[in-house]
Amino acid sequence: MLSKNQARLFFLGGTVLFFLIFLFLSANTLSSGIPEKTHSENITEEVTNGKQLFDENNCMGCHTILGEGAYYAPELTKVIDRRGEGFVKAVLTSKTPWTLSGRKMVAYGFSDKEANDLIAFFKWIGKMDLNGFPPKPDLKKE
Amino acid sequence: MKYKSQKVAYMFFALSMVLLVLQIVYGFIMGFAHAGFDGLHEFIPFNTATATHKNLLVVWLLSGFMGAAYYIIPEESQNELVSVKLALLQFWSLAIVAVVAVIGFHFNWWEGRKFLEIPRPLDYLVVVNVLLFLGIILVTLFKGKQRTTTALVLAMGLFFAALLYLPGMIDFNNQSVDSFFRWWVVHLWVEGVWELIMGGILAYLLIKLTGVDRELIEKWLYVIVGLTFLSGILGTGHHYYYMGAPEYWLMIGGIFSALEPLAFLGMALFALAMYRKGEKNHPNKIALYWTLGTAIMSFAGAGLLGIAHTIPSVNLYTHGTLVTAMHGHLAFWGAYGMMVLAIIVYAMPNLTGRKLYDRPGAHYAFWLSNIGMIGMTTAFAAAGVAQVYLERKVGMSFMDAQKAIEVHFWVLIGAAILFTIGILFFVSNFFKHGMPTDEALEANS
Ligand code: HEM
Ligand code: HEM
Ligand SMILES: [Fe+2]
Numbered sequence: 130m131l132s133k134n135q136a137r138l139f140f141l142g143g144t145v146l147f148f149l150i151f152l153f154l155s156a157n158t159l160s161s162g163i164p165e166k167t168h169s170e171n172i173t174e175e176v177t178n179g180k181q182l183f184d185e186n187n188c189m190g191c192h193t194i195l196g197e198g199a200y201y202a203p204e205l206t207k208v209i210d211r212r213g214e215g216f217v218k219a220v221l222t223s224k225t226p227w228t229l230s231g232r233k234m235v236a237y238g239f240s241d242k243e244a245n246d247l248i249a250f251f252k253w254i255g256k257m258d259l260n261g262f263p264p265k266p267d268l269k270k271e
Numbered sequence: 272m273k274y275k276s277q278k279v280a281y282m283f284f285a286l287s288m289v290l291l292v293l294q295i296v297y298g299f300i301m302g303f304a305h306a307g308f309d310g311l312h313e314f315i316p317f318n319t320a321t322a323t324h325k326n327l328l329v330v331w332l333l334s335g336f337m338g339a340a341y342y343i344i345p346e347e348s349q350n351e352l353v354s355v356k357l358a359l360l361q362f363w364s365l366a367i368v369a370v371v372a373v374i375g376f377h378f379n380w381w382e383g384r385k386f387l388e389i390p391r392p393l394d395y396l397v398v399v400n401v402l403l404f405l406g407i408i409l410v411t412l413f414k415g416k417q418r419t420t421t422a423l424v425l426a427m428g429l430f431f432a433a434l435l436y437l438p439g440m441i442d443f444n445n446q447s448v449d450s451f452f453r454w455w456v457v458h459l460w461v462e463g464v465w466e467l468i469m470g471g472i473l474a475y476l477l478i479k480l481t482g483v484d485r486e487l488i489e490k491w492l493y494v495i496v497g498l499t500f501l502s503g504i505l506g507t508g509h510h511y512y513y514m515g516a517p518e519y520w521l522m523i524g525g526i527f528s529a530l531e532p533l534a535f536l537g538m539a540l541f542a543l544a545m546y547r548k549g550e551k552n553h554p555n556k557i558a559l560y561w562t563l564g565t566a567i568m569s570f571a572g573a574g575l576l577g578i579a580h581t582i583p584s585v586n587l588y589t590h591g592t593l594v595t596a597m598h599g600h601l602a603f604w605g606a607y608g609m610m611v612l613a614i615i616v617y618a619m620p621n622l623t624g625r626k627l628y629d630r631p632g633a634h635y636a637f638w639l640s641n642i643g644m645i646g647m648t649t650a651f652a653a654a655g656v657a658q659v660y661l662e663r664k665v666g667m668s669f670m671d672a673q674k675a676i677e678v679h680f681w682v683l684i685g686a687a688i689l690f691t692i693g694i695l696f697f698v699s700n701f702f703k704h705g706m707p708t709d710e711a712l713e714a715n716s
Contacts, residue, residue: 133420133486136493144500151504154523159448162517167447177444187383190318195514196591197450198385200658201304201317203669204591226312230670232304233312254446260521262513264587266666 166258179250182243191234194254196262202232206263209251217251218244273621273712274345276352281622281707282362283338284615288698290331290369295691297324302687305673306680315377322376322388328603329386330369335611336468337365340408340429342618343475347422348415353407361403368396384449386457387439394440401433420489421478424496425471431464447515454510461602462503462531462573469569469610470496470538476562476617477542481549488545495537502530509581513590521583528581532574535606542566555620557633561613564641568609572601572648588663593676594655601648612697623704624711636697643690647683654679 163169183189189198194205208217221244226233239247300311300320309317345352352358372389375381381388389397412418412426439456443449474492478485508524542563553559576598580589589595616633620626627633654676661672 131490131494133490133493136490136497137420140493140497140500143497144504147501147504151507154505154519155451158451158511158516158520163445163447163451163515166517167445167515169445172444180444180446184383186379187318187322187381187388189383189385190321190388191316193591195446195450197453197514198591199317199321200591200593200596201301201321230668231307231674232670233309233316235316235318257447257515259513259515260518262587262590264663266662266664268664269666 168253168256171253171256173249173253175246175249176253178243179246179248182239182247183250186235186237195257195259202234204263205251205254206257206259207255209248209255214248217248221247273715274351275709275712276355276358277342277345277618277712278622278707278709279352279355279358279362280338280342280618282359283334283341284618284701286362286366286369287331287335287338287611287615288701290327290334291694292698293373294324294327294331295687295694297321297327298687299684302680302684306677306684319376322381323373325386326372326376326388327369330365332603332607332611334365335607335615336429336432336472337361337404338618339468339472339611339614340404340425342614342622343425343472344408344411344415344422347417347419347425347475348412349417350411350415353410353414357403358407361400361407364396364400364403368393368400384439384453387453391440394436397436398433398440401436405430405433419485420492421471421474421485424467424474424492428464428467428469428471432460432468435459435464450514451511451516454507458507458510459504461606462506462528463499465607466499466503466534467496469565469606470499472610472614473538473542473562473566476558476613477545477549479617480551480553480555480559480562481545482551482553483545483549491537491541495534495541498530498534498537502527502533506531509583509586512583512586525581525583529578531581532570532578535570535574539566539570554626555617555628557628557637558613558617560634560637561609561616564637565605565609565613568601568605568641570605572598572603572605576601576648588659589655592655592658592663593651594659597648597651597655600651601644604644615701619701619704621715622707622711624708624714625704627700627703630700632696632700636693636700639693640690640697641693643686643688643693646686647690650679650683650686653682 191202192198192205193200196204220227220234221237221239222241224236224238226236297320300315301317301324304317304320341352341358372393375390376388380390382390408426408429412422435456438452441452470492474488477483477488505523506528508520509528511520511524546559546563580586580594580598616628620628657676658672661667661675662669
């Protein structure tokens with residue numbers, strides 16, 4: 130039968146081994162994987178500002194982006210492809226809660242520049258290689 | 272043997288109770304908003320409600336873990352806490368940071384990163400607070416007469432949980448890198464080091480409640496936490512499938528996260544086996560219910576409902592939908608919520624000398640909250656599967672799909688009412704115990 134010492138060895142050995150593999154893969158992901166897949170060379174000042182606005186206002190508290198966030202409002206990864214720039218700008222600059230499809234969005238009333246920064250951010254996000262996400266609706270009738 | 276400094280655990284448990292009730296209030300606000308009634312939008316928009324709901328969850332669980340540590344470590348190390356005054360200071364600073372953070376969420380003061388919304392200046396206070404907590408626990412443990420495996424696993428879990436908070440405090444301008452490190456906190460907590468905390472508390476409770484030999488229990492504790500890290504560390508990959516990371520994570524994350532339920536299965540089998548083997552007839556039956564309950568429900572919520580959407584070809588469709596919320600509720604409740612309630616139910620009669628465990632209220636609390644939570648999970652499941660089908664398979668727009676699944680949120684609210692009644696029984700039972708006393712602790716030793 131397994132002894133307590135063997136059990137401890139299994140725990141410590143397994144942990145160290147898998148942790149090292151994880152660190153190795155993480156280093157690879159951060160140094161070359163993510164920069165290539167996300168085209169990090171296209172992160173301009175506008176994109177950075179846009180991301181910061183996205184953060185500061187907790188947009189993820191209603192929406193998902195890259196599939197992460199809350200499930201109250203639409204996925205934003207491909208929002209520019211789906212809606213176009215003009216529509217998105219109207220939502221962002223609106224001074225009254227946007228309610229087109231029933232649910233209210235917080236009325237941020239962003240300035241023209243802020244809206245453009247957010248749009249730059251969405252455009253950058255929209256061009257990432259996400260291994261096939263979001264999926265094509267395969268049962269959709271053409 | 273009981274120790275007078277264990278009394279400080281009461282404060283943390285009480286804070287847990289209050290924050291749990293508050294968390295539920297915000298859950299209802301979101302439930303109604305999903306069902307089409309967002310009357311509070313102007314004062315508490317959905318993002319405020321969700322940040323509050325999630326952070327209160329994390330804080331009441333952490334407060335419960337801290338209380339558990341202050342209760343368990345003196346007994347396991349046979350040593351009074353090195354300083355009760357510092358522990359009280361740590362308590363009040365924790366409570367104040369939590370309150371300030373929640374108020375801030377109502378005034379657009381936060382970081383937009385799910386589960387880590389606490390704004391940066393407060394993060395530093397959290398770090399100081401947790402360092403103080405760890406200092407008290409570790410010094411007590413290492414100056415003690417003995418260092419049991421149970422205490423070491425618990426302390427190690429708490430230590431690494433604190434360490435893993437740090438990657439969440441770095442800024443990145445690449446959304447994917449941001450997400451990459453957010454999962455070091457969120458995933459490596461709930462599917463890694465928190466399982467050590469859970470395993471430690473579970474082992475302690477099983478030793479006390481079943482009377483099975485410590486050596487045997489602690490041997491299996493090592494096996495379980497071994498399985499946790501063996502699967503859970505590389506299992507982080509299941510969050511890297513579709514967020515801009517390389518494709519190899521599909522394979523690695525898929526395989527290792529599919530192994531993660533083994534640790535939870537291990538916990539369930541272990542708890543049941545020790546219960547069968549145990550010859551001790553501990554009078555606090557309801558603590559045994561919660562202890563076995565958490566072992567079983569964590570396997571259901573984290574293990575089964577986790578594996579249900581962790582395979583890459585499934586996750587492609589369910590990623591970021593209400594299917595995730597279904598799993599999130601039962602997993603958090605089963606593993607960590609019930610674990611905290613188990614240690615509270617066990618500790619309170621010892622701390623206060625009032626043995627309220629045979630009261631009907633204690634049993635209503637257990638059954639109503641669990642039946643309610645299973646109902647809520649089912650409602651989220653129905654909503655989530657329908658959402659995936661309509662939005663991701665048929666191509667309906669997000670809001671049209673949401674309209675179609677609105678009805679499930681009424682079911683959610685109904686089940687949540689049952690759940691809430693159960694929790695109110697629990698909380699009222701908690702406060703009926705009154706304050707902890709030295710006499711009670713002595714009488715118990
Ligand atoms: C009355 C009880 C509750 C209700 C009505 C409720 C309702 C909700 C709703 C509507 C959401 C938001 C889903 C979205 O993003 O759109 C949510 C999120 C969440 N709740 Fe609750 N909740 C309740 C209690 C709890 C409890 C007791 C726990 C934990 C033990 C919990 C854990 C969570 C978690 C982890 C999330 C985030 C889920 C995710 O984004 O995947 N909730 N809840
Ligand atoms: C007690 C342990 C666990 C808890 C508390 C928990 C909780 C959660 C929560 C709250 C989320 C949403 C996180 C976010 O979006 O920020 C999540 C996501 C996820 N969990 Fe767990 N989980 C646990 C264990 C597991 C296990 C063992 C598995 C796999 C077998 C698993 C598979 C997943 C997957 C695949 C996702 C991503 C869902 C998506 O793509 O949207 N979880 N979990
Ligand atoms: Fe995970």
